[in-house]
Amino acid sequence: MSVEKDTARAPSPFKDFATKLDRAIARGLNKITGLTLAPYQAAVVRIGFALTFGLYLLREWPHRQELYGTTSPWGLDLAHRLVASNHAFTVLLWSSDRLWFELVYHGTILACLLLLVGWHTRTTSLLFMIGVLSLLNRNVLLGDGGDTLIHLIASYLVLTRCGQVWSLDARRRARAAALGEEDRNPVGVALWGLCGLGLALAQITGFAQLPWGWVLIFWGMWLIQALWYWAGRSRFSEVRGVLDVTANLVHNSAMFVIAAQVCLLYATAGWYKIQGPRWQDGTALHYPLHLNYFSPWTPLSQALDSGSVIVTLITYGTVIAQVAFPFTLLNRRVKNVLLAILMTEHATIAVICGLPFFSLAMVVADMVFLPTNFLCWIGSRVSSTRNRITRPLRRDKEPQVAGAKARV
Known part of the structure; x- marks a missing residue:
């Protein structure tokens, strides 16, 4: 009889597993809804892509009319036909006036600058997206892989809370909190x-x-x-709480989509390369090194192509790194090593093949997977360097401020 009672009172393994599963799900839901995950990675995406597209527009400023303006070979009639077929969004087709184009082009540069410093990111991220889509969809024949990535990330960035750190918004909120005031x-x-x-x-x-x-x-x-x-x-704190939870959910989902987009990019690029015969025999790198368009430094390209073993190793290594990258996310150390390899590869492409903005966009996209501790360390180093530079200026202002207070 006692044996039956002890057996009945003994906890079931299934119940223990169900309890642990419920607790894990509850912790996961609380983390997803109650926290803004990856705030430093979101800030890196905001700063990096705003900087990349802003520098691109500044470099092409002398040629802006031929690329996207009223004197472009891809005329407004052709652009209207293409937009009518693919339903792309661009405000440049609203008017054929040159003044309208100049406003959009220079307004996009301003939006890049404001988003870079994190000034009212909820609005500037939307204006940045409008500018990116308007210019890139005006003449799709000019785009490459980097432009496509900027096109996608600009759309995702609107859904993120990318101004939580490393922004003027964060500094404004911190000052208001230090003074015990609300951020009006x-x-x-x-x-x-x-x-x-x-x-x-x-x-x-x-x-x-x-x-x-x-x-x-x-x-x-x-x-x-x-x-x-x-x-x-409002006096209703519950409404603000619901909005915070919703914003966290949308932000976390957008950051997951950005990470998945980078993984999909590498996976598709790697598997398509595997199917190519030049990538299979290890000679794919040889051909772009002999194209004038991808050889701004001809002696450097010739030196790299002089060794067939090096060309073969780089060709096979590129395919292996791209195919393996999504799987390395399961191991943090291997992922960090492969990230360093991929960033080095893109930096090399920027120099040897003359594709700086494509490489910069890819490097910024890779930074989504950098560890938070490493990003915080970089941020602290940048802050200390800035303080060392601005300390003499602050010392010069202190006597002036003290004298003004004494006169008052």
């Missing part, structure tokens, strides 16, 4: 109202040629931003 952010409200007014006027006057899908996207984001501002000043 009147400039952000004014910027939000100005964007809504501009969109409304463009639609009312018929200037904006927006499909209904994009109309819903833009006005939906505008209303969400209005709800966010209202919740920050």
